[in-house]
Amino acid sequence: MIPIENFLVLSALLFAIGFYGVLARRSAILILMSVEIMLAGVAINFIAFASYLDHDAFSGLVFALFVITVAAAEVGLALGVVLRLFRERRTANVDEANSLKW
Amino acid sequence: MTDVLGNALNFRYALLLPEIVIALTAVAILFLDAFKAEFKVGYRALPLLAVAGLLGAGALSLVWVNETDEFSRLITVDNFTTFFRMLFIGTTVIVIVGSHEYIEKHVNHHGEFYALLLLSTVGAIYMAAARDLLTAYLSVEVLSFSLYVAVSLAKNDLRSGEAALKYVLLGGVASAMLLYGLSLIYGVTGSTQYTEMAAALSASDGSTDMALMLGLVLVIGGLGFKASAVPFHMWTPDAYEGAPIPVTAYLSATSKAATFALILRWFAGPLYPVAEDWRWMMSTLAVATMVVGNLVALQQTNLKRFLAYSSIAQVGYMLMAVAGMGPETASALLVHLGGYLVTNLAVFTGVIHFYNRTGKEGIADLKGLAETNPYLALVLTAGLFSLAGMPLLAGFFTKFILFQAVVEADYLWLVVVGVVASTISLYYYLMVIKQMYLYEPVGDTTRWRISPTGYLTTGALLAAVVVLGIWGTPLYRVSHEAALALFAAG
Amino acid sequence: MGAGYGPPDLTRTIEDLRVFDRLPLPSQLDRTIMAGGTIAGLVAAPVLIVLLGLQITGTISAVEMVFYMAAGVVLGGALGAVLIKNIVHASLSLIATLLGVAALYLLLLTEFIALVQVLVYGGGVIILLLFALMMTNAQDDPIVQDGSQKPFAFGVAVLIGGVFVTALLDAQWGDPTAAVIPFVDFGARIFRDFSVPVIIVAVLLDIALTGAFVNARRAEAHDEEGRS
Numbered sequence: 001m002i003p004i005e006n007f008l009v010l011s012a013l014l015f016a017i018g019f020y021g022v023l024a025r026r027s028a029i030l031i032l033m034s035v036e037i038m039l040a041g042v043a044i045n046f047i048a049f050a051s052y053l054d055h056d057a058f059s060g061l062v063f064a065l066f067v068i069t070v071a072a073a074e075v076g077l078a079l080g081v082v083l084r085l086f087r088e089r090r091t092a093n094v095d096e097a098n099s100l101k102w
Numbered sequence: 103m104t105d106v107l108g109n110a111l112n113f114r115y116a117l118l119l120p121e122i123v124i125a126l127t128a129v130a131i132l133f134l135d136a137f138k139a140e141f142k143v144g145y146r147a148l149p150l151l152a153v154a155g156l157l158g159a160g161a162l163s164l165v166w167v168n169e170t171d172e173f174s175r176l177i178t179v180d181n182f183t184t185f186f187r188m189l190f191i192g193t194t195v196i197v198i199v200g201s202h203e204y205i206e207k208h209v210n211h212h213g214e215f216y217a218l219l220l221l222s223t224v225g226a227i228y229m230a231a232a233r234d235l236l237t238a239y240l241s242v243e244v245l246s247f248s249l250y251v252a253v254s255l256a257k258n259d260l261r262s263g264e265a266a267l268k269y270v271l272l273g274g275v276a277s278a279m280l281l282y283g284l285s286l287i288y289g290v291t292g293s294t295q296y297t298e299m300a301a302a303l304s305a306s307d308g309s310t311d312m313a314l315m316l317g318l319v320l321v322i323g324g325l326g327f328k329a330s331a332v333p334f335h336m337w338t339p340d341a342y343e344g345a346p347i348p349v350t351a352y353l354s355a356t357s358k359a360a361t362f363a364l365i366l367r368w369f370a371g372p373l374y375p376v377a378e379d380w381r382w383m384m385s386t387l388a389v390a391t392m393v394v395g396n397l398v399a400l401q402q403t404n405l406k407r408f409l410a411y412s413s414i415a416q417v418g419y420m421l422m423a424v425a426g427m428g429p430e431t432a433s434a435l436l437v438h439l440g441g442y443l444v445t446n447l448a449v450f451t452g453v454i455h456f457y458n459r460t461g462k463e464g465i466a467d468l469k470g471l472a473e474t475n476p477y478l479a480l481v482l483t484a485g486l487f488s489l490a491g492m493p494l495l496a497g498f499f500t501k502f503i504l505f506q507a508v509v510e511a512d513y514l515w516l517v518v519v520g521v522v523a524s525t526i527s528l529y530y531y532l533m534v535i536k537q538m539y540l541y542e543p544v545g546d547t548t549r550w551r552i553s554p555t556g557y558l559t560t561g562a563l564l565a566a567v568v569v570l571g572i573w574g575t576p577l578y579r580v581s582h583e584a585a586l587a588l589f590a591a592g
Numbered sequence: 593m594g595a596g597y598g599p600p601d602l603t604r605t606i607e608d609l610r611v612f613d614r615l616p617l618p619s620q621l622d623r624t625i626m627a628g629g630t631i632a633g634l635v636a637a638p639v640l641i642v643l644l645g646l647q648i649t650g651t652i653s654a655v656e657m658v659f660y661m662a663a664g665v666v667l668g669g670a671l672g673a674v675l676i677k678n679i680v681h682a683s684l685s686l687i688a689t690l691l692g693v694a695a696l697y698l699l700l701l702t703e704f705i706a707l708v709q710v711l712v713y714g715g716g717v718i719i720l721l722l723f724a725l726m727m728t729n730a731q732d733d734p735i736v737q738d739g740s741q742k743p744f745a746f747g748v749a750v751l752i753g754g755v756f757v758t759a760l761l762d763a764q765w766g767d768p769t770a771a772v773i774p775f776v777d778f779g780a781r782i783f784r785d786f787s788v789p790v791i792i793v794a795v796l797l798d799i800a801l802t803g804a805f806v807n808a809r810r811a812e813a814h815d816e817e818g819r820s
Contacts, residue, residue: 016753021674
């Protein structure tokens with residue numbers, strides 16, 4: 001049996017790496033990828049807790065399933081916006097889209 | 103709950119009827135819009151249908167006044183839910199009626215726009231009605247997704263796509279934060295059902311305190327983003343400025359109220375047993391939000407950005423009530439939310455009609471409005487004074503109730519900060535009002551009138567702002583009932 | 593366009609072929625892959641040898657060895673996805689992470705979620721991302737410059753990682769009791785116990801579809817609709 005701490009530490013590291021990506025990257029698509037990494041950490045957490053602690057072992061699994069679904073939907077939605085912005089401005093970098101102050 | 107198919111759950115789908123009606127109306131609108139050439143529908147048909155569906159759903163939800171029922175441990179329908187059903191449905195109706203001319207001129211994809219407004223209303227209602235973290239989280243995403251799209255729908259405005267991109271990216275990060283926090287809280291409590299979570303937290307032996315604390319911080323951060331509390335507010339001014347004005351109005355009304363409905367459900371229910379762990383976080387957030395929101399609002403020149411910071415400041419007052427959470431403060435927060443919604447919508451409807459006529463959105467462009475359209479100037483003045491908390495208007499009554507409840511919850515120092523912040527806010531609201539009354543109109547000086555539906559909505563809102571200020575008892579009583587239901591559900 | 597219907601203009605076609613100059617030449621690509629593979633192998637080999645040694649001597653179980661390998665892939669892939677400058681390579685690195693995560697789900701005895709992870713991410717999300725990359729940045733220049741805020745980002749990430757790991761290790765989690773949920777039960781219970789979330793997710797997907805559609809549609813279509 002692998003200790004649950006292993007999974008939790010892994011998910012924490014994934015979350016931190018994803019957060020680094022969000023802050024350091026400029027391309028909207030790469031930021032989106034970093035958000036996906038953060039959400040992967042979240043899903044690991046939910047499943048680890050579901051497998052190890054929840055006697056029902058169930059709500060966490062469903063939660064993880066829906067997290068994956070929502071993450072995929074979010075990518076679709078955000079990429080639509082990215083494409084539109086690229087058409088209008090010829091850039092997909094968030095800091096070149098600067099007609100609004102950050 | 104251990105066996106697979108043997109447990110008795112309550113599946114009365116009738117409880118979900120109002121939202122089903124709203125969602126079906128949304129689908130009907132999408133359908134009508136797609137086939138509008140074949141059906142020869144006029145351009146007013148879509149908003150009419152949307153309003154009809156919403157009013158039907160609103161009438162339906164009155165069936166559950168003073169009733170309490172639960173759907174399959176996922177959704178509860180009680181006075182709290184009914185309160186927010188009426189609030190959200192009312193807001194969407196007002197936004198649609200007050201802005202359909204604007205939408206025709208300045209918004210792409212009308213069918214999708216109305217459908218999104220309706221679907222986001224469903225999400226907002228379920229944020230208030232959820233009894234399970236999963237339902238609540240998905241409702242949050244329904245509301246956020248619709249708003250991401252709605253922000254991007256402004257026609258011929260380069261700012262719109264950019265605002266949507268920033269909103270969607272930051273929103274994704276905030277969702278990830280919220281989710282990580284929820285996963286930790288799930289790990290600590292072993293359940294996602296509110297009642298079971300509360301029981302687990304009451305019986306907690308303290309062995310997972312650090313994880314719980316981290317979970318609370320992350321959840322509050324994620325929710326703070328959705329409610330645009332400082333320091334999670336960076337998206338707010340951009341999204342407000344880039345969005346079509348009706349969406350800005352909707353963002354400042356439904357999106358905020360729904361987040362506070364969720365905060366009330368969570369922090370008065372499952373997380374109430376660990377109140378001492380989060381009260382200080384909420385009060386810190388409240389102070390930061392009030393101070394920064396009010397100080398930055400002083401420097402704005404664009405009306406939408408100005409209203410964005412003013413609404414951030416208002417969130418600070420509401421967070422005070424969350425910090426001092428209890429039956430009385432919850433009730434006061436509901437009163438204040440009601441008053442804030444009415445007031446804010448009055449201001450925004452005024453701004454929408456101003457933009458319809460002039461196409462401008464700078465504060466300086468309001469110069470001389472009292473001469474060219476005294477009625478609209480009156481509406482805006484009443485709304486802004488009410489936001490500042492002047493006596494005899496809704497804002498004074500609700501803010502008074504709020505501050506009083508927070509003082510009684512032993513947070514006198516928070517109220518002192520709040521009163522100082524309110525005083526600062528009076529200054530910048532007065533600056534805007536000064537533009538309308540003390541300056542001569544620039545350029546076009548002819549008198550103009552707003553549309554009949556404009557008179558209808560602004561008139562109703564103006565009346566509500568004044569009446570609530572003088573006679574707020576009904577709102578107070580309704581909010582009290584809702585807060586009682588909230589704490590009874592636990 | 594639209595000068596006439598004459599014979600095809602050969603010079604133009606050859607000009608168009610220059611498009612391939614913008615892509616990395618095969619030799620360059622080969623060298624990149626070989627260099628990357630060598631480095632990965634050099635790093636992975638000692639780790640594998642140590643893990644195998646530990647397993648043979650009985651310090652860690654076989655399951656744990658698999659966990660550490662999967663964790664290595666996940667973390668390495670994630671680091672690659674946020675650090676690599678070539679965005680196509682970065683997204684390929686993300687695939688490694690997501691597949692590694694699926695392997696972790698298998699270790700946690702949740703085959704169904706692992707399957708969903710592979711299908712949704714491998715089949716959907718990555719393809720979408722690559723499409724978007726090709727249609728935007730990668731068209732002209734696949735190399736991105738990251739922002740100047742890197743040191744700040746690094747500090748924040750280290751802080752977050754440190755705080756999270758400390759908090760998670762501080763807590764005493766209960767006794768592990770891993771249970772398997774059969775597929776059949778999974779389906780039955782999702783649609784019974786979580787019926788409302790399923791409905792809400794349907795609404796959510798509808799909104800996402802609408803959103804992607806209204807934004808990704810060409811601008812000309814907007815104008816047409818505006819006139820009608």
